[in-house]
Amino acid sequence: MPHHSNSTMTDEFYNMRKQHKHNKYSLVTKTRRGMRPMRTTTKRRIRYSSSVSSSSTVSKAIPHTQNTKKATSFSDFTHLFPHEISFQIMAHLDLESLCEIAKVSKAWYFLSKSNEIWRQQCSIWNLSFRPSYQLDYYHIYKQHYLLKQRWDYGRVATHYLIGHIDSVYCLQFDSSKIVTGSRDxxxxxxxxxxxQCTQTLVGHEGSVLCLEYNDRIMVSGSSxxxxxxxxxxxxxxxxxxxxHTAGVLDVCFNEQVIISCSKDRTIRIWDINNGQLLNTIMAHRGPVNAIQLFENKLVSASGDxxxxxxxxxxxxxxxxxxxxxxxxxxxxxxxxxxVSGSNDKTIKVWNPETGECIMSCEGHTDLVRTLNFDENRIVSASYDQSIRVWDIKTGACLLNFQSGHTSWVFDVHFDSTRIVSxxxxxxxxVMDFTFGLDTQYF
Structure with a gap:
């Protein structure tokens, strides 16, 4: 990503803050490519003076005097204190204040761009790399700020992977690849x-309904x-x-076992090293449609x-x-x-220790076919053809992508940078939230 000038970055921060503060609007249907139109706001110019009267905050910090010229000469606290103290004062400011004080004077502008100040600002992000004083923290903060804004307002670049010749039932992705399984x-x-498609694997004699992989192996289940x-x-x-005596609907594994579930109403546990069947659980009165493993506990969901x-x-x-x-x-x-999704068109969040339903999310108009979640959000997809993003704490629907697909959505996965369905x-x-950003810091 090319570097912009500092003044351009400051203006972008300032304008996006104003937009976030004043543009409260309800979500609308996206265009065919899944992108929400960019919204603009009227730019409000704010003039600043370096005199005491221009800033009530600074005025309160500096004692009044009868000598106007003398008061003016001492109006800027950055001239009174060592740079280190000025940095410490500014480090306690929020983003809005930092953007505004950068417009006061050249001295305040350069202080507001201190790498130490922006390193402390970056502490609010969950950075995945080792901190270093040699990094450009202003640049890093901007990348994370803009990514958050795009998640808030649903701004994405869309890409389609074309190559399967029938329904695509399942997928998984990481930082370099996407793996998909199909009815073909x-x-x-x-x-x-x-x-681009880099490889095609052939082995199943029916639809590939589910898959999961790590660095060493991939496990796939089929009709x-x-x-x-x-x-x-x-x-x-x-x-x-x-x-199994019917289609394999979901799979998962750990270092010791592979676990599968089926339309035959059973869950089967296999030795991951030799494939020996270790246990068969007569699990439900209907098809076992999905399973999820955490440590030695398995959760299953059924048509019953x-x-x-x-x-x-x-x-x-x-x-x-x-x-x-x-x-x-x-x-x-x-x-x-x-977190579960059902043909009753709802998503429910449960306490695994008590069995209590904590929250229900309502909004889909058909079967909730697939979902995933992290500590902040749930992303779900449905036979109503929409992909929705929910606040996992409140259950509020934050985004509703309605034009990405033209038929039922079977699987969806996401990370901090993209949603893939x-x-x-x-x-x-692929809905990419990072277009034009420096992705090495995510």
Missing amino acids: RTIKFWNLETY DTTIIVWNMKTCQPIMRLRG AFIKMWDITTGECLRQFEGHTRGLACVRYDGHRI ASQDQRVL
Whole structure:
């Protein structure tokens, strides 16, 4: 990303702050490419004087005197104190104040651009790299600030991955690639920088309904009732697991076991090293549509409208969660909360220890087919063709992308920089919040 001048950066901060403060509007349907129109505000010019009378804050800090000329000469506290003290004072200011004082005078402008001040400002972001005094913290803060603004207002650049010749059921992605599974019986690898397909894997004899991978292996499940374990280095099959009597709807694994669930109403636990079947759990009265593993606890969601928690070492059912009025399609669990989506068109958040439903999110107009969440937000997708972003603390719908897909959405994943979704329309949609930003700091 090319560096802008400091004055340009200051103006952008200032204008975006004003927009955030005054432009309160309800969400509207996005355009066909999934982008929300950029909104503009009238720029309000604020003039400043270096005299005592121009700033009530500074005036209160400097004693009044009868000698006007003498008072004027001592009006700027940055001339009275060492730079280190001035830095400490300014380090306690918020973003709005820092943007405004940069317009007071040249001396205040250069002080407001101190790297130490912006290093402290960056402490509000969860930085994923090791702090260093040699980094440009003003630049880093701006990247994170603009990314947050884009999440707040739904500003994205959209890209479609075209290559599957039938519905795309499942996906996973990381910083360099996207992996997708389809009804066309293939698994495809896509370069996240070029959005081109780099490899196609063939092995299943039916639709690829689910997949999960790490650095070493990938596990995929299919409507052909089997599970294939793939080597992620060579992209070759390691082994095929047989035992389910209907389609495999979801898979997950850890260092010891692979766990699968099926339309046959069972959960099966397999040894990850040799593929031996360790346990079969008669789990639900309907298809087991989704599972999520955390440590030794597994959460399952079924078409029978129940969520259950299991101890995978014993196969014991630890808890049952009741509240949805129709069958469940998806569930996620991170050890602290459970989030589920159902054919009753709602998303529910649960306390995993008590079984209590903490919150319901309402807004989708059809089956909630898929969802994921982090500590701040839930991202869900539905047969109503929309992708929605929710505040995980309040349940408020923050964003509603309604034009990204032209048919049912089957899977959605996200991180701090993008949302990726797969649909019956045979396409994978990438919504990028970082277009034009310096992504090395995310």
